[in-house]
Amino acid sequence: MYVLSAIVSLTLLGLFLGLLLGIAGKYLKVESSPIVDELEALLPGSQCGQCGFPGCRPAAEALSEGNAPATMCPPGGSALAEQIAALLGLDLDLSDVKEPELLVARVSEDTCTGCTRCFKVCPTDAIVGAPKQIHAVVADACIACKKCVDVCPTECLQMHPVEVTLRNWRWAKPHHVPAQSLGTGSNAVC
Amino acid sequence: MLSFFKTPRIRGGVHAKEHKTATAALPIATNFPLPKKLYIPLQQHVGKPAEPLIMVGDKVLKGQLLAYSQGLISAPVHAPSSGIIVDVNDYPAPHPSALPIRMIVLETDGKDEWIKTQLVDDPFQLNPEEISLCVGAAGIVGLGGATFPTAVKLNMGRENHVDTLIINGSECEPYLCCDDRLMQERAEQIIDGVRLMLHGMESEHAVVAIEDNKPQAFLAMRAAADPYASVNVIQIPTRYPMGWDRQLIRYVTGKEVPVGCRSSEIGVTIHNVGTAYAVHKAIRYGQPLLNRVVTVAGGAVKRPMNVEVPFGTLISELFEFCEVNQQETARIIMGGPMMGDSLPHGALPTVKATSGILALTQSELKNTDEQPCIRCASCVSVCPAGLRPLDMANNIRINQLDAAVDLGLKDCISCGCCSYICPSNIPLVQFFKYASGEVVARQQAQHKSEQTKRLMDARNARMERIAQQQREEELARIAAKAERERLKAEQEALV
Numbered sequence: 264m265y266v267l268s269a270i271v272s273l274t275l276l277g278l279f280l281g282l283l284l285g286i287a288g289k290y291l292k293v294e295s296s297p298i299v300d301e302l303e304a305l306l307p308g309s310q311c312g313q314c315g316f317p318g319c320r321p322a323a324e325a326l327s328e329g330n331a332p333a334t335m336c337p338p339g340g341s342a343l344a345e346q347i348a349a350l351l352g353l354d355l356d357l358s359d360v361k362e363p364e365l366l367v368a369r370v371s372e373d374t375c376t377g378c379t380r381c382f383k384v385c386p387t388d389a390i391v392g393a394p395k396q397i398h399a400v401v402a403d404a405c406i407a408c409k410k411c412v413d414v415c416p417t418e419c420l421q422m423h424p425v426e427v428t429l430r431n432w433r434w435a436k437p438h439h440v441p442a443q444s445l446g447t448g449s450n451a452v453c
Numbered sequence: 454m455l456s457f458f459k460t461p462r463i464r465g466g467v468h469a470k471e472h473k474t475a476t477a478a479l480p481i482a483t484n485f486p487l488p489k490k491l492y493i494p495l496q497q498h499v500g501k502p503a504e505p506l507i508m509v510g511d512k513v514l515k516g517q518l519l520a521y522s523q524g525l526i527s528a529p530v531h532a533p534s535s536g537i538i539v540d541v542n543d544y545p546a547p548h549p550s551a552l553p554i555r556m557i558v559l560e561t562d563g564k565d566e567w568i569k570t571q572l573v574d575d576p577f578q579l580n581p582e583e584i585s586l587c588v589g590a591a592g593i594v595g596l597g598g599a600t601f602p603t604a605v606k607l608n609m610g611r612e613n614h615v616d617t618l619i620i621n622g623s624e625c626e627p628y629l630c631c632d633d634r635l636m637q638e639r640a641e642q643i644i645d646g647v648r649l650m651l652h653g654m655e656s657e658h659a660v661v662a663i664e665d666n667k668p669q670a671f672l673a674m675r676a677a678a679d680p681y682a683s684v685n686v687i688q689i690p691t692r693y694p695m696g697w698d699r700q701l702i703r704y705v706t707g708k709e710v711p712v713g714c715r716s717s718e719i720g721v722t723i724h725n726v727g728t729a730y731a732v733h734k735a736i737r738y739g740q741p742l743l744n745r746v747v748t749v750a751g752g753a754v755k756r757p758m759n760v761e762v763p764f765g766t767l768i769s770e771l772f773e774f775c776e777v778n779q780q781e782t783a784r785i786i787m788g789g790p791m792m793g794d795s796l797p798h799g800a801l802p803t804v805k806a807t808s809g810i811l812a813l814t815q816s817e818l819k820n821t822d823e824q825p826c827i828r829c830a831s832c833v834s835v836c837p838a839g840l841r842p843l844d845m846a847n848n849i850r851i852n853q854l855d856a857a858v859d860l861g862l863k864d865c866i867s868c869g870c871c872s873y874i875c876p877s878n879i880p881l882v883q884f885f886k887y888a889s890g891e892v893v894a895r896q897q898a899q900h901k902s903e904q905t906k907r908l909m910d911a912r913n914a915r916m917e918r919i920a921q922q923q924r925e926e927e928l929a930r931i932a933a934k935a936e937r938e939r940l941k942a943e944q945e946a947l948v
Contacts, residue, residue, distance in 0.1 A: 307902060308909070341852045342895040349855070357852035387908035406905050432550045433890030436849075437883040 298327045298350070305346050306336060309386070309408050313337045326351070338363050365425040366407040368400045374419035381411035381420055462704045465837035466692040467870045469627045469791070471666060475757045476750050477630040481638060482760040485774055491533055491559040491765030492544055492802040493519065498594040499601045500526030505557060511538045514568040516741055519557050522589070528602045529592045531741040533763035536561040547768070547787055547801040549794045556802070559765065570739030577652055581611055584653030584736065591735035592742045592805075596727035597621055597696065598788055600806045603728055609715070610654035610722040618656050619705055619723045620647055622663040622670065623689060623696040626789025629809040631746040632726050634759045636663065636670035639730060640677035646729035647684055649736050654722065659684045660705055661726070666691040693791060694868045698723045700837055712864060727808075747771070747807055752814035753781040762803055768810055769799035777812045784818060786811040791869045824877035832871035832881055838864045842871035846884045854888055854895070862888055 302323035309319075314335045316322040325331040326347060333347040333355055341357045348355040368389075375397045382390035382398060389405040392398030402425075411420045425431070496502035503520035507513060513532040520530040539560045543553035573579060579587075589604030610618070620643075624632040636643060647659050661678065663671045665688045678684040689695060689704055699710045702721050710716050716723060727745065734740045743763055750757040755776035762771060768785065786793040787807055803810070832842035840861045848856040862885060871881040 308906065340898075342854075342898060345853065345855055355853070386912060387905055388912050389908075403901075404904070404908060406901075427550075427552065429546060429548060429550070429552050429554055431894070432548075432552055433894060434549075434883070434886040436887045436891075437880040 296327055299323045301350060302326050302347065305339075305343065305350070307338050307343075307406075309338070309406060311338060311408065366422040367402050367405045367425050368407065368409075368411055368420055369402075369423050370398050370400055371419040371421065372397050374417045376417055376419075378416060380414045380416065384410045384414050386410065462707065463690065463692060463695075463700065464703075464839060465835045465870060466694060466700070467835050467873055468692055469873065471691075472628045472750065473630045473633070473666070476628075476748055476759055477633055477667075479634075479758050481631075481634050481746050482758050485760050485762050485766075485771075487534055487561050487563060487565060487763070488766050488770050489561060490539070490767075491536075491561060491763060492767065493530055493533065493557045493559060493765040494546060494802065494804055495520050495530060495555045495557065497530065497600060497764065497804040497806065498528040499599065500524060500528070502555065503527060503530045505541055505555075507538050507541075507557070509538055509541060512536070513538060513559065514566050516568045516570065516743060518741075519559075522592075522602075526602055526605055528594050529590065529741075530557070531592055531743055532559060533743040533765055534559070534561045535564050535566040545801055547794075547796060547804055547807070549796065551797050551801060556765075572739055573736065576649055576736045579652075581653050581655050584649060585611070587736050588653065588732055591731070591740070593728060593731045593735060594742070594805050595725055596731060596745060596805065596808070597725035598792070598806050598808055603724065603732070606717075606722060606724070607650065607653045609717045610656065613717040613720070615654055615656050615717050615722045616658060616720045617706060617722075618647070618651055618654060618659040619701060619721060620659060620661040620726055620729055621696055621698070621701060621723055622661055622667070622674070622726045623701060624667070625664060625691070625693040625695040626791055626793075626809075627693075628750045628811055629748045629789050631748045631759050631808055633667045633670050635730060635746055636667070636726055637673050640670075640673040642733045643726050643729045644674070644677040644681065644684055645737065646731070646733035647678075648681060649732050650724060650729060651683060653732075656722075657683060661686040662689045662701055662705055663687070664689055664691045664695060694837055694866070694870065697837060697866060697868065742805065745803075745805065745807070747803060748809035749775040749777075749812075750809065751777075751782075751786075751811040752817050753778045753783075753812040764804055765802045767799065768796070768801055768803060771803065771810060772799055772812065781814045782812040783815040784811075784813045786813065791873065792867060819873070819878070821878055821880070823879055826877055826879060829876060831874045831876065835870040835874045837868060837870065838866055840865060842881045842885075843879075845888075846879060846881050849884045849888045854892055857888055858892060862892065865889070 303320055306319040306323060312318065314322050314331070314337065316325055322331065322335065326335065333351065333353050334344040334357070336343050340362045344355060344357060377392060377395040377397060379392065379394050382392055386408060387404050387406055389401045390398050390411060391401060407422060409422060412422060495505060501524035504523045505520040507519050513519065513535065515532055515535045517532045518529055519532050522529045537560050538557060540558040542556065544556045545551040546554035576584065585604045585607045588607060589602065593603040594600040595603060622632055622636055624630065647661065651659050661674055661684065663674060663686065671686065671688055675686040678686050694700060698716055701723060702716055703709055706721055708719050708721065710719055731742050735742070744761050746759050746761050748759050749771055755778065758775060760774065785796045785799060787796055787810055788794060789809060790811060793811070826843055836842055838861070845857045845860045845862055848860065865885045867882055867886055869882045872883065875881060
């Protein structure tokens with residue numbers, strides 16, 4: 264008797280849950296894969312196209328389908344590649360990934376005419392100025408998208424490598440170091 | 454037998470050849486000739502740089518305030534001698550990169566004329582807060598090399614009701630013996646400084662820990678501390694890195710500082726003997742921190758010694774005084790050979806952190822021909838932080854920094870024991886220094902990308918708002934025009 268009631272109740276439960284899943288599958292269907300949204304949120308979002316895809320969304324789609332490697336985004340560097348690999352559960356060898364060179368836009372004050380074209384295109388409002396006044400770049404907000412360089416009529420806006428100061432100086436990665444080269448003091452033990 | 458079951462009180466560490474005999478027997482030289490020019494960096498401490506309040510051309514006296522501290526964690530800078538300010542500008546910093554940092558250049562007049570100082574009759578009558586204020590105003594920072602502002606540490610000790618003050622006299626780095634000499638020659642002043650610090654922190658109990666390779670210093674300090682029950686002088690085993698605060702706290706008190714906590718949270722604060730001496734001078738004589746004892750040693754130094762030099766003295770002048778052979782010098786190191794920084798040249802000033810300047814010959818440097826790892830696990834057994842250096846280095850080699858962080862990269866103290874012991878000469882600590890910097894850089898990049906998204910959203914919202922406004926104005930204009938035409942048509946109809 265107990266066996267029979269158990270079989271009946273479990274069968275009914277199974278049928279009910281199956282029905283529920285069937286309905287949910289029909290009405291709560293997700294149009295695009297949620298992983299694409301997560302990937303897109305990780306990507307820089309500047310639509311630069313350096314990966315060969317027409318923007319960050321198509322790149323995220325390619326990543327989710329496995330048509331692009333985790334190391335595909337040059338501006339993101341290895342930090343982004345590591346995040347993508349963690350999200351997609353990929354194994355990653357980063358020894359060949361080049362770190363992007365950091366650039367920042369700078370206004371040459373001799374040739375700036377104060378035309379205001381550059382700060383109209385700046386996506387992060389990193390350029391300040393007024394008509395017929397020399398403009399200036401807020402270096403901390405500049406994302407090196409180079410849009411201002413394209414519109415500047417006098418070529419006074421140029422990209423420069425970020426200056427190394429004591430604040431952003433870092434130790435270089437050690438490789439096979441000859442005895443003479445500059446290392447840390449800890450090489451020098453007795 | 455029971456001790457067999459106790460947890461060991463020292464973890465890891467190495468015992469390198471000490472190289473201290475050449476200098477430890479000589480008294481501290483106080484006859485260093487006053488340099489013509491002093492290059493005084495505005496940042497010689499952890500925290501925010503000091504802000505200058507003098508102008509080029511000003512005449513200043515010895516001990517006069519040159520730059521005041523700004524922010525909670527900062528320290529002021531004083532004139533190490535009397536003279537004229539000739540420049541405030543960027544000059545190469547005493548740092549492995551020798552990148553520029555803001556410095557005050559003082560041309561000394563040779564008179565060494567003191568500014569008038571205020572003296573306190575009995576400092577033990579002062580409020581503990583006043584002791585901290587005096588110490589902060591004197592620009593005193595941790596002289597063991599960490600250069601954390603001492604006044605901040607005293608305040609933290611008072612607020613956390615610290616019961617034990619440990620005075621670090623271990624000086625575990627090879628070559629260095631400036632603290633050893635200081636303890637031998639000025640023990641009473643140091644003990645006085647320790648008692649003042651105890652008063653400033655409202656603590657009862659101080660322990661001076663001295664490595665057992667400095668018996669003279671131990672005897673002198675014990676004799677000086679004898680009249681005071683609150684100060685206890687003990688000997689500790691000689692083993693690098695005994696001077697690391699967590700190792701020392703573990704040995705002296707048996708307590709372990711948890712990861713991510715400060716030592717004051719478990720009721721212990723640690724200060725260097727040099728700091729205690731500076732506190733004594735600041736409070737008893739009103740003298741700010743203007744000079745320190747520096748060990749000049751290494752194979753290329755003809756007259757190795759401990760010498761008292763004013764801050765801002767160029768290393769090259771110090772080398773001249775100690776007769777350093779320039780040709781033989783293969784590497785200049787500021788600090789000790791294990792944790793110090795190698796400097797590209799000698800035209801850099803000595804600062805508050807300069808405990809020693811070493812001029813090492815080629816034969817004193819470690820062979821850096823890297824061989825494959827033989828998995829001997831020596832690095833694991835010597836790591837005082839209990840990490841697995843070889844695994845971390847392998848992850849960093851292939852740029853998997855997250856994996857290295859998971860293995861405890863952030864707990865690495867860059868003591869260099871792993872690189873020292875490695876039979877295959879693998880640059881382990883160099884990998885960790887690189888990776889720590891890179892982790893910070895990545896955090897900053899992450900922060901910047903979040904900021905970029907915020908800025909882009911703000912801009913898009915503004916553009917949308919402007920477009921909306923324009924659309925509304927356009928509609929209003931069209932409506933107004935229609936209204937005008939309607940009125941006009943009505944008037945025409947009336948006519």
